[in-house]
Amino acid sequence: MTVSWFQAFLIGVVYYLGNIGTPWLSLLGSISVVYKPLVAGTLVGCILGDPVQGCIYGAAINLPYVAFISAGGTAPADPGLAGTVGTAWAMISGVDTTAAMTIALPLGLLGTMIWVTHMTLDVTFVHMADKAAEEADLDRICFLHVVPPQILMFCLCVIPATIAAKLGGEAVAGLIGMLTGTPLRILQVIGSLLPALGIAMNLRSISRPGTLLFFVAGLIMVKYLGLPVIAIAALGGVVAYFYTTLLYNGAPAAAAAAADDDEEDF
Amino acid sequence: MAEKKLDKKDIVNAFWRWTFFSHANYNYERLEATGLVHSYKHVIKKLYGDNPEEYKAAILRHMQFFNTEPHIGGVIPGIVLAMEEQRANGAPITDEAINGIKTGLMGPFAGIGDTLWQGTLTPILLAFGISLGAQGNLLGPVIYTILMFGIMFPVAYICWMEGYKLGADGVQQVLAGNMLQKIITGASAMGAMVLGALSAQFITTKCPVIIQLGAGEGLVELSIQETVLDALFKGLLPLVITLATLWMLKDRKMKSTTVMLILIIVGVIGGGLGILGV
Numbered sequence: 001m002t003v004s005w006f007q008a009f010l011i012g013v014v015y016y017l018g019n020i021g022t023p024w025l026s027l028l029g030s031i032s033v034v035y036k037p038l039v040a041g042t043l044v045g046c047i048l049g050d051p052v053q054g055c056i057y058g059a060a061i062n063l064p065y066v067a068f069i070s071a072g073g074t075a076p077a078d079p080g081l082a083g084t085v086g087t088a089w090a091m092i093s094g095v096d097t098t099a100a101m102t103i104a105l106p107l108g109l110l111g112t113m114i115w116v117t118h119m120t121l122d123v124t125f126v127h128m129a130d131k132a133a134e135e136a137d138l139d140r141i142c143f144l145h146v147v148p149p150q151i152l153m154f155c156l157c158v159i160p161a162t163i164a165a166k167l168g169g170e171a172v173a174g175l176i177g178m179l180t181g182t183p184l185r186i187l188q189v190i191g192s193l194l195p196a197l198g199i200a201m202n203l204r205s206i207s208r209p210g211t212l213l214f215f216v217a218g219l220i221m222v223k224y225l226g227l228p229v230i231a232i233a234a235l236g237g238v239v240a241y242f243y244t245t246l247l248y249n250g251a252p253a254a255a256a257a258a259a260d261d262d263e264e265d266f
Numbered sequence: 267m268a269e270k271k272l273d274k275k276d277i278v279n280a281f282w283r284w285t286f287f288s289h290a291n292y293n294y295e296r297l298e299a300t301g302l303v304h305s306y307k308h309v310i311k312k313l314y315g316d317n318p319e320e321y322k323a324a325i326l327r328h329m330q331f332f333n334t335e336p337h338i339g340g341v342i343p344g345i346v347l348a349m350e351e352q353r354a355n356g357a358p359i360t361d362e363a364i365n366g367i368k369t370g371l372m373g374p375f376a377g378i379g380d381t382l383w384q385g386t387l388t389p390i391l392l393a394f395g396i397s398l399g400a401q402g403n404l405l406g407p408v409i410y411t412i413l414m415f416g417i418m419f420p421v422a423y424i425c426w427m428e429g430y431k432l433g434a435d436g437v438q439q440v441l442a443g444n445m446l447q448k449i450i451t452g453a454s455a456m457g458a459m460v461l462g463a464l465s466a467q468f469i470t471t472k473c474p475v476i477i478q479l480g481a482g483e484g485l486v487e488l489s490i491q492e493t494v495l496d497a498l499f500k501g502l503l504p505l506v507i508t509l510a511t512l513w514m515l516k517d518r519k520m521k522s523t524t525v526m527l528i529l530i531i532v533g534v535i536g537g538g539l540g541i542l543g544v
Contacts, residue, residue, distance in 0.1 A: 021289030027336055028285070028422075032388060032414050038399050042407045052402045059399035059406065066392050069384040071376065071468060073297050073333060097400075116530070120523050122293030129291075129300050133329050136322035141329075142307050145300040149291040182537070188544045190533035193507060195468035197294065197526055198333065199461050200511035202376075205331050205369045207516070208451065211458045216505065218462025223501035229381040229463045233374055236459035240452035248448050 001092050003048065008088075008166035010047045012158035014040055015084040019157050020070060020115075023146065031070060037062035037083025037104070044087040057090045058083055060097035061104040072198025073119065076191045078111020081161065088165040106180065107164075109187040114156050116194070122149050214239075270313050270354045277347060280305050281426045284343060285419075288336045295522045297333035302343060309347060313354035324350065327361055334372035335379025337422035342371045344429020352437050359437070366450035373457025377464055387417065469504035471536075474543035 003011075017024055018034030025034060033039050037058045045054015065079040086104025095103070125144045132140040203211060218236070221227045227235075284305035291300045303310075306328060314321035334342055346364055353359040391410050399406030439445065475490040488494075495502045514520045514528065536542030 021292045023286045023290045026286045027289050028415065028418050030289075032383075032418065033411050036392065036410075038392065038395050039407045039411060042399070042404065051404060055399045055404055055407060056402050059396045062392065062396055062399075066389050066396070067385070068388075069380055069468075071335075071380045071384070071464060073292065073294065074468070076468070116526070119292065119294045120526065122291050123295045123523055125291050126293055126296050126300060129303075130329065133303075133322075133325045136318065136325060138303070138307055138310060138321075138325055141300060141325065142304045145291045145304040146287060149293075185540075185543060186534050186537035189471060189537035189542045190530050192469060192471040192544045193529045193533050193542075194526065196465065196504070196507045196511040197522065197529060198297075199465050199469075199508055200515055200525075201297075201331060201522060202333065202373055202461055203458065203508070203512050204516045206373065206454045206457055206461075208454045211454065212509075214455045214458035215462040215465070215508075218459035218464075219466045219501050219505055220462075221459075222463045222466035227463075229377050229385070229460065229467065232463040233378050233381075233456065233460050236374065236456035237452075239459070240456040243455050244448040244452040247451065248444050 001048065001094070003088060003092060003166055003168065005162070005166055007047050008162045009158065011044050011084050011088050011165040012160075012162035014043045014047070015080055015161040016154050016157035018080045018084070019153060020075065022150065022153060035080045035083070037065065037079050037086065040080060040083030041087040044084055045091070048088065048091050050091065053091060054087050057087045057097060057100045060101050061086045061090075063101065064105065065108070072195050072202065074191075074194045074198055075112055075115045076195075077108040078115060079108055081111030081114070082108035085161055085164045089168060092168045106184060109184060109191070112187065112191055114160065116190075118149075118153055118156050121152055125149050270351070272309060272312065272347065272351045276309055276312060277344075277427065277430050280309055280343070280347060281340070281423060283307065284336065284340065284426070285422060294526050296329070296331050298336070299329055299332045302332050303328045305343065306347070306350075309350065313350055320354070323361070327364060330365060330368075332368055332372060334376045335383060337383055337418055338379035338425050339372065339375035340422050340426040341429035341432070342368060342375060344426040344431075345371075345433035348430050348433025349437055351434070357437065363446055366446070367453075370450045370453030370457060374453060374460050377457075377460030383418065388414075465504045465508045466501050469507055470544050471503050471507060472543050473503065473541060475541060 014034065016022060018030050018036075018040055020031045020035065021027065022030050034043070038055070039058070041058015041061060042051055042055040045051040045058070048054065061082050062079070065077065065082070068077065068079055070076075082104035086100060086107050089103050090097075090100035125148050129141045129144045132144060203215060214236070217239075218232055221232050221235070284301070287304050288298055288301040290304070292298065303325060306324075310321065310324045314324050345367060349359050349364055349367065353364075391413050395406040395410030397406070398409070473491045473495060477488040477490065479486045479488060499505070511525060511529070514525045515522065533542065
């Protein structure tokens with residue numbers, strides 16, 4: 001099977017539509033729908049004239065990403081690129097579904113570079129919006145929020161995905177082969193480090209006495225007790241209730257008594 | 267002064283602007299900040315259009331760092347809408363009060379929201395969709411898509427509208443006494459705990475180095491991760507990485523993009539030398 005430039009371009013557009021943050025289908029329609037290889041693969045199948053085959057490949061490629069979570073401004077992998085270009089490559093070469101999964105995995109890691117690039121370049125538009133905010137120009141902020149970042153995102157997504165889909169798996173197989181081993185591990189390590197940025201930014205904005213102690217408590221609950229996040233949030237609510245009650249209602253007397261108790265203990 | 271009232275149309279309008287555009291300019295410095303300003307466009311114009319000073323203050327207020335799960339966490343912008351409405355009508359709601367609510371609640375709602383939506387609902391629906399899709403049944407992706415929209419859009423809408431109601435009813439009580447301080451402090455404590463949990467879950471960096479001691483029969487393989495780091499404190503790496511990142515951001519006042527670059531360099535060197543792995 002060969003892919004025309006026009007078909008390859010459409011595959012690039014599918015990748016763009018699914019990328020986290022594109023507004024055309026709402027945020028949910030991007031990250032939770034077209035971003036998923038199950039859906040992306042089917043759409044690529046439609047473009048290449050065999051939706052059923054695309055759906056089968058997409059379902060297989062989706063398997064490693066079932067529990068995929070993007071949180072704190074980071075994406076550990078890019079199921080979107082794996083689902084679109086991965087399905088296209090699988091359909092061109094007609095491999096079995098296991099092989100399709102294997103081709104798609106490095107694509108999913110390479111895609112994180114596109115994510116990091118757009119998250120970094122978009123900062124420029126925020127700084128432009130800051131200037132507009134100083135002039136109280138709300139319309140301009142809204143323009144800067146949508147149009148320039150989306151043009152950028154369109155280029156960042158469509159150009160590489162179109163070229164990759166057109167050249168096909170074989171031409172790129174050498175490149176992927178070169179990437180396995182150390183480069184792939186480096187991408188994985190970077191992906192494992194970056195969530196720290198989102199979490200630290202959030203911690204910085206909270207910035208209250210005791211924040212780090214609560215932070216460590218949450219970390220211990222996962223590492224030592226293996227509790228799920230929901231349970232920790234609920235426990236956090238309970239702790240927060242007593243903490244604030246002691247801090248604000250507990251009158252100085254209670255706090256002083258507590259301090260006395262502590263002294264006796266030592 | 268005539269009372270400035272947000273009607274349902276304004277609230278719903280802001281909801282849809284948020285639903286579609288929240289992440290349109292997602293970035294490493296302010297994340298959803300401009301998304302929130304974009305969502306509030308008509309509300310800010312309606313509430314503060316006649317007061318240039320307050321108009322500008324409202325824009326600057328929401329240009330601050332903001333990041334949460336956008337559907338269930340839609341409760342927060344909902345509450346803040348009500349606070350803005352009351353402020354425009356003369357209630358003594360300070361910038362600190364609005365920022366405190368936003369920063370205090372965004373952590374817990376990000377943790378809870380992402381766990382329920384991406385961590386629970388999505389895998390369940392995907393498991394169902396994939397099992398059909400793998401057999402070449404196109405109903406797999408179709409049903410998955412319908413269920414995803416059919417569940418999450420109503421959830422997001424209800425959270426947003428309930429947030430607004432909560433804000434509208436509760437703000438007066440909250441403003442009395444030290445209730446506001448209490449809520450912000452409590453939410454911050456809870457938020458920090460959830461962030462600790464998220465760091466343990468998402469920062470999956472490990473040290474794969476294995477040291478070989480002795481030779482031949484007496485060869486002992488020591489895994490640094492298991493025998494040293496985990497023995498000291500499980501979660502040492504995520505803790506150190508987060509604290510170092512926080513130190514660079516807060517104490518060294520580095521730009522977030524610089525910090526990101528440093529993390530990437532650490533990843534390249536650590537991954538390249540095999541000191542770090544996942």
